[in-house]
Amino acid sequence: MDQNSKDQSVMTVNEEKNKVNRPQIEAAIRMLLEAVGEDPNREGLLDTPKRVAKMYEELFEGLHKDPREYFKTVFNEDHEELVFVKDIPFYSMCEHHLIPFFGKAHVAYLPKEGRVTGLSKLARAVETTARKPQLQERITSTVADSIMEMLSPHGAMVIVEAEHMCMTMRGVKKPGAMTITTAARGVFENDAIRRNEVLALMKNI
Numbered sequence: 001m002d003q004n005s006k007d008q009s010v011m012t013v014n015e016e017k018n019k020v021n022r023p024q025i026e027a028a029i030r031m032l033l034e035a036v037g038e039d040p041n042r043e044g045l046l047d048t049p050k051r052v053a054k055m056y057e058e059l060f061e062g063l064h065k066d067p068r069e070y071f072k073t074v075f076n077e078d079h080e081e082l083v084f085v086k087d088i089p090f091y092s093m094c095e096h097h098l099i100p101f102f103g104k105a106h107v108a109y110l111p112k113e114g115r116v117t118g119l120s121k122l123a124r125a126v127e128t129t130a131r132k133p134q135l136q137e138r139i140t141s142t143v144a145d146s147i148m149e150m151l152s153p154h155g156a157m158v159i160v161e162a163e164h165m166c167m168t169m170r171g172v173k174k175p176g177a178m179t180i181t182t183a184a185r186g187v188f189e190n191d192a193i194r195r196n197e198v199l200a201l202m203k204n205i
């Protein structure tokens, strides 16, 4: 199986079972528009329910994928030092308010016994994990735990920094406030030097 068809197969995990119900979303959006006092039949809104249904299918496609699948791509490479992909942009949806939070994820791991995965798989795991109603903490720990489970490395460390629109455009209204979450697994849990190496590289020190 070539790489593209492998990625494709991840994209269709449970696709049939959990297909997004577009007509149901469209009906809900029409109802929502009415409930806030809009007229869903005015010209500018006629296609909106359809567009929103299509949009949710894209924004929540991670509901039908398993990020662990990406780490089935393993190269037998004798490298037991740090691998670190930083500044991976992501967009997610806060599960409390269903509005976006977005930022950057930084993913590090220390391979063991030749189990090195493809670099893009670290970014794909972040993206898949983000594309569903989420909490920032859960994105952070899910990516770290997926790496640990699938690659059994010496350790994994994930740092996520994000701005939450639910804290910016509503509620407490604090634009610019950044939330940083970390998950340290394996050697990173107890080895401050290893953790600091990642943090220094993250800040370009």
Ligand SMILES: Nc1nc2c(ncn2[C@@H]2O[C@H](COP(=O)(O)OP(=O)(O)OP(=O)(O)O)[C@@H](O)[C@H]2O)c(=O)[nH]1
Pocket (backbone or CB within 6 Å): 094, 095, 096, 134, 135, 136, 137, 164, 166, 167, 171, 172
């Ligand atoms: N831990 C965590 N909290 C989040 C995340 N995204 C949003 N929240 C918070 O979820 C909380 C929900 O609080 P509630 O009191 O139930 O809801 P609310 O009345 O809309 O809260 P306010 O945002 O304070 O107006 C808020 O404090 C949000 O800031 C996240 O990724 N992780």
Ligand SMILES: [Zn+2]
Pocket (backbone or CB within 6 Å): 094, 095, 096, 097, 098, 099, 164, 166, 167
């Ligand atoms: Zn929120």
